[in-house]
Amino acid sequence: MFVEWTPRLSVGVAPMDDAHKRLIELMNRLYELCDGGEPKSEVRRALKALADFTVRHFREEEAFMQSIAFPGLSNHKRIHANLIEQLGEHVNAFESGSGSLPNGFFTFLKVWLTAHIMGIDGKYGEHARAKG
Template identity: 35%
Template sequence: MPIMNWDKSLDIGVKAMNDEHHGLLDIMNQIYDAHAAGKQGATINALVAKLGEACTEHFAHEEAYMQRIGYPGFTNHKALHTSLLTRYGDFAARIRAAGGIASDDFFQFLKFWLSSHIKGIDTKYAAHATSVGR
């Protein structure tokens, strides 16, 4: 059972970013499903590391895209990315320290992060992209 399913409310209208968001959700669901199946240790740690790498790569792509379209909220958006990666890193460190056991707080963070960041924050640069014809 996934932590969250992709739906139209997560579609920001920028295909490349939608594809990457979908990929992040897939990895989040892999972590959740492994956790629900009782997996821990190296399996969970590897998936958590994979998601961290995917997020770092996605944020770099998203930031480059925002710069290309001249998004005026770039500086604030980039700061949010930095904050999210810091919080994610803290969760990842706690999971490693716990022997690859993820907490409910971690999954709540993931779900909130994905839905609120995409729906509340990413839609702003997507709207700007539309307004400038990109």
């Protein structure tokens, strides 16, 4: 297994934790496919599922932050846009490559999980709790 959800990743907002758990599942699936040397078409499908879910999750998260009047919303949106852009670059590199994903891609995913979910997403969780 590539990454595991732990309570340390909790942002204290159940629907967002559920989405993060799903993201981790999709990342693990992708990792297993690459690790097992599965065909490019399979890896592509899993990569697309991860990218699609990410776009949807970011949209939902932004709507949630708006609903609690989170003051860091515009900054958080910029960070999401940047992540989507980086993910897009990885997808393009994958398409022009041999069909596997380099270690750098999985490092990117790990940094995303730790730095973004624990650091950045945690902030709206604190705000939601403070508001009650």
